[in-house]
Amino acid sequence: MNVAVCADVGSTYTKAAVVDLDDGRLVAAASAPTTVGTDVLHGLDAAVDAAAAGLGGGDLPWYVCSSAGGGLRLAVIGYEPLVTAQAGRRVGLSAGANVVHVAAGRLGAADLGALRAARPDVVLLVGGTDGGDADTLTHNATRLARARWRVPVVLAGNADAREDLRTVLAAAKVPVTAADNVLPRIGVLAPASARAAIREVFLRHVIGGKKLSRGSRFTRLVRAATPDAVLTGVEVLADALGGDLAVVDVGGATTDVYSVLTPDERGSGPSQEVAGTLWRARTVEGDLGMRWSAPGVVRAAAEERLLAPGEQDRLAAAAAVRAADPGFLPADDADRAADRRIAALAATVALRRHARGAATGERAGRDLRDVKLVVGSGGVLRHADPADAAAVLDAVLTDHAGGWPLPRAARPVVDVDYVLAAAGLLAAEHPQAAATLLRRHLDR
Numbered sequence: 001m002n003v004a005v006c007a008d009v010g011s012t013y014t015k016a017a018v019v020d021l022d023d024g025r026l027v028a029a030a031s032a033p034t035t036v037g038t039d040v041l042h043g044l045d046a047a048v049d050a051a052a053a054g055l056g057g058g059d060l061p062w063y064v065c066s067s068a069g070g071g072l073r074l075a076v077i078g079y080e081p082l083v084t085a086q087a088g089r090r091v092g093l094s095a096g097a098n099v100v101h102v103a104a105g106r107l108g109a110a111d112l113g114a115l116r117a118a119r120p121d122v123v124l125l126v127g128g129t130d131g132g133d134a135d136t137l138t139h140n141a142t143r144l145a146r147a148r149w150r151v152p153v154v155l156a157g158n159a160d161a162r163e164d165l166r167t168v169l170a171a172a173k174v175p176v177t178a179a180d181n182v183l184p185r186i187g188v189l190a191p192a193s194a195r196a197a198i199r200e201v202f203l204r205h206v207i208g209g210k211k212l213s214r215g216s217r218f219t220r221l222v223r224a225a226t227p228d229a230v231l232t233g234v235e236v237l238a239d240a241l242g243g244d245l246a247v248v249d250v251g252g253a254t255t256d257v258y259s260v261l262t263p264d265e266r267g268s269g270p271s272q273e274v275a276g277t278l279w280r281a282r283t284v285e286g287d288l289g290m291r292w293s294a295p296g297v298v299r300a301a302a303e304e305r306l307l308a309p310g311e312q313d314r315l316a317a318a319a320a321v322r323a324a325d326p327g328f329l330p331a332d333d334a335d336r337a338a339d340r341r342i343a344a345l346a347a348t349v350a351l352r353r354h355a356r357g358a359a360t361g362e363r364a365g366r367d368l369r370d371v372k373l374v375v376g377s378g379g380v381l382r383h384a385d386p387a388d389a390a391a392v393l394d395a396v397l398t399d400h401a402g403g404w405p406l407p408r409a410a411r412p413v414v415d416v417d418y419v420l421a422a423a424g425l426l427a428a429e430h431p432q433a434a435a436t437l438l439r440r441h442l443d444r
Helices: 040-051 084-094 109-117 135-146 159-171 192-209 217-221 226-241 294-303 311-324 333-356 386-397 420-426 431-442
Strands: 003-009 013-020 026-033 062-066 073-078 098-104 122-125 153-155 176-178 222-225 245-250 255-260 280-285 373-377 411-414
Touching: 003 040, 003 226, 003 420, 013 040, 013 420, 013 431, 026 040, 026 431, 040 062, 040 217, 062 226, 062 420, 073 084, 084 098, 084 122, 084 192, 084 280, 098 109, 122 135, 122 192, 135 153, 135 159, 153 159, 153 192, 159 176, 176 192, 192 217, 192 222, 192 226, 217 222, 222 226, 222 420, 226 245, 226 255, 226 280, 226 373, 226 420, 226 431, 245 333, 245 386, 255 333, 280 333, 294 311, 294 333, 311 333, 333 386, 373 386, 386 411, 420 431
Parallel strands: 003 062, 062 222, 073 098, 073 122, 122 153, 153 176, 245 373, 373 411
Antiparallel strands: 003 013, 013 026, 245 255, 255 280
16 A cells, blocks of 8 residues: 555654555554653654554654644744734744744843743744834844844844844854745735744754654654644645634643634725734644643633533632643543533633634634534544533534624534644645545544
8 A cells, every 4th residue: 555654743642643645544543652751752653553553664654743842832023012023923823833922122131031031942033024124123133143042043024134134143153044024014924934934943953952852763754843734734624625614622731723714805905904814823722721721721711701600619629630640531420521521611712712813913803603614633532422522512613602703503523533633744745645534534
């Protein structure tokens, strides 16, 4: 068979899948604990060996993504907070990054201190439309150069100043990659070049720098940050289905939401976003998760008035147990019911926030009313009884109390076979196999 191995090295588990490149069929899949404490290759090899048993896994082409070791931590420095800094933040999220710091304006000593304290893996330096103001971008690039900054920088601001500032940073031995302006004109958001540059820097500098493996093999194998691969898979699915869709990925520490909307008049005219409209977007809710962040789910749900009378104390106790033991496994019906409720609340709050646009900086939010497919992902849904997984997605799709533009008539499906990341990894070299894989498993 003409097959390939697709693997996602997560913070807790490594998932491997063998995909037939001729017909997009999922041949086999397996998982193993991620071995961050020793060498992540141990867990990766174990998962691939289990999935590709009898197929000669070592001789097959491998496509690997990773979020182990905390994934990709990104800081954004822009010209001012409401336009270029927000544009940079949206681009960073679309590149699969965890945006840990956003600053705007001319960097001072205190700003540099805050930037260092955020411990980013990459800095996205933006500012000014093409042909517009370059003073702030020049000041900030020069300040990083004089500060002997050693964290990789992606320079994606005013095109007129780009080459001069790249030279300044490189002369100061700052690892720098130049990209096209993320906001070439007011209201026009152009993420592709910066997203590609961030991906390149992640592969060249970040993966090896996290010391996840002793040799260089793991660095050579990884092709993308996991959220970047998943968003690519979401884009492939949206193109294949020809309509709006959303994905809610409930993890142990975060809940990620991806959405793809059909471009329309919202991107132009008097109501257009000054920082541009990102039709394919991702948000990360760091306080919403099934284990480490379970207490945050209860707090957020209480703020959103989603809890029944008397429910908060009981659910808070269950959440505390899960936060104290990230490896917690439900032992009985009561545990499973608590997991189901926490998952439903995490997904509901995350989608509300995504629709409001607060996490992406969109004034008008994201209009999800025409979303026709909502995909649930994450271990809590993949490994749940189908009725429990359906109940979680039903809670999301019947949530209209907030008055936000949420899906009106979407069809729910769970990514049980975890094919979104695999499709995203295959999309560049095997687009037909990627699209067929998604249609087989998610367009049921």
